[in-house]
Amino acid sequence: MSRHLRQVDAPPVPVRELTVTSADGARVHVELYGPEDAPAVVLAHGWTCSTRFWADQIRDLAADHRVVVYDQRGHGRSPEAGPGGYSTDALADDLEAVLRATLEPGRKAVLAGHSMGGMTVMAAAGRAAVREHGAAVLLCSTGSSRLTAESLVLPIRAGAFRTRLTRAVLAARAPLGPVTGASKAVLKYATMGRGSAPERVDACARIVHACPRRARVAWGHVLAELDVEAGIQELRLPTAVIAGTEDRLTPPVHARAIEAALPQSLGLTELVGMGHMTPVEAPEVVTAKLRELVALYVTVDGAAQAVSEEEVA
Numbered sequence: 001m002s003r004h005l006r007q008v009d010a011p012p013v014p015v016r017e018l019t020v021t022s023a024d025g026a027r028v029h030v031e032l033y034g035p036e037d038a039p040a041v042v043l044a045h046g047w048t049c050s051t052r053f054w055a056d057q058i059r060d061l062a063a064d065h066r067v068v069v070y071d072q073r074g075h076g077r078s079p080e081a082g083p084g085g086y087s088t089d090a091l092a093d094d095l096e097a098v099l100r101a102t103l104e105p106g107r108k109a110v111l112a113g114h115s116m117g118g119m120t121v122m123a124a125a126g127r128a129a130v131r132e133h134g135a136a137v138l139l140c141s142t143g144s145s146r147l148t149a150e151s152l153v154l155p156i157r158a159g160a161f162r163t164r165l166t167r168a169v170l171a172a173r174a175p176l177g178p179v180t181g182a183s184k185a186v187l188k189y190a191t192m193g194r195g196s197a198p199e200r201v202d203a204c205a206r207i208v209h210a211c212p213r214r215a216r217v218a219w220g221h222v223l224a225e226l227d228v229e230a231g232i233q234e235l236r237l238p239t240a241v242i243a244g245t246e247d248r249l250t251p252p253v254h255a256r257a258i259e260a261a262l263p264q265s266l267g268l269t270e271l272v273g274m275g276h277m278t279p280v281e282a283p284e285v286v287t288a289k290l291r292e293l294v295a296l297y298v299t300v301d302g303a304a305q306a307v308s309e310e311e312v313a
Contacts, residue, residue: 008203008280011051011058020101022073024084029077030070030098034062035268039110039298040103041290042133043066044095046115047219048143048211050076053114055203056283061103061290068102068109070094073117074215086218088228089260091116092124099129108135110293114279115250116143116219122231122258123172130237135213136297137239138289141247141278143254152248153190175213180203193246194277215218224302232261238297240266240289244274244281266293 009235014031022028030049038106041061045053051069073094074086084090100305101212103109111134113121118139124130143150148166149158156162184205192201199233216261243255250272269289271282278288 005265008199009052011055012062012110016090018101020070020094020097021089022082022084023096024082024090026073026084026090026094027079027190028070028073028094028097030068030102031194032102033058033067033069033228035067036281038066038238039067039294040068041294042095042099042102042109042121044070044111044113044117045072045075045221046113046117047113048075048208048216050207050210052076053205054202054279057279057287057290060283060287065294066096066109070098072120072219074218075211080158080212080214081218086215086222088119088123088222088226092127095120095124096127097130099133103133105132108298109133109179110136110138110290110298112138112140112290114140115143116223119144119223119226119228124229124233125231134237136293137235137237138242138286138293139248139255139258140242140259140286141244141255142231143226143250144258147225147226147250147254150251150253152186152251160226163222167224170224170273171217172220173213176209176211176216179209188275189248190276192251192277192281193219193244193273196274196275196277196281200277200280202278225303227263232258233263234250235261238264238266240291240293241268242271242278242286242289243268244271244276244278246273247276247278249276287291304310 015045016032020028043054068217073081150165187205241255241259243252274281
């Protein structure tokens, strides 16, 4: 494998690593990058991914931002769930624990979530830690409900039969096996746009195939029944939304519905030709949006700053 391929999902060495204990005792692996006193960004990855999913954003932002990334329970270096198991409440608990452990009281940060990470932010929207520490939000390639009904992964007519099959796929227990040409082709079809570069497909395949099967299946069941729509109204922070026009897992219909329901929407950016893995497929766009949100809503000392609608426009 070429050096270029290896670097796509290889972030720099963290400044610090720690283990955070969530409400039910579950342990969550956290990595910190960049200067401690710089404006902060907290990144939550999606289903079957890990902190490595944000490698491009970490490499860029760590030069002048405090970047906080963590492995969702059961993913990456976070062990399996505690007594709280796998649920949207557990996602919210874990994010709250990470915010409390990594940000001083009152310090603000931009919160970004991809896919299940975006669902995490919506699930936690009403939590005290999000209200205390959130300055603005970026939601990438995510949905709030009806994931199986709206999914386009199975190329058959919409309806109850497709929904049942999609549920079965999400909760499939079969191992993913090694990364091969065939498995990369399947992953690209399901999760990425037709124009995605081979090294980007390779990076995503290695990240997804590394996810422990038990966590993949358990979270698949949660996603099949997902409903965090109430969290959209609770998300009273300036929020930007990004979606790929070729996203089959969470098609743009989800992003449009979320954007329309947000109390403080900053608009929807639809990336033509991109699929579900937008932070990897279009890293420059996602990173630029994060920088923009920090510049608008977070001061150098980490406090929040108000920006009028006229200034945003």
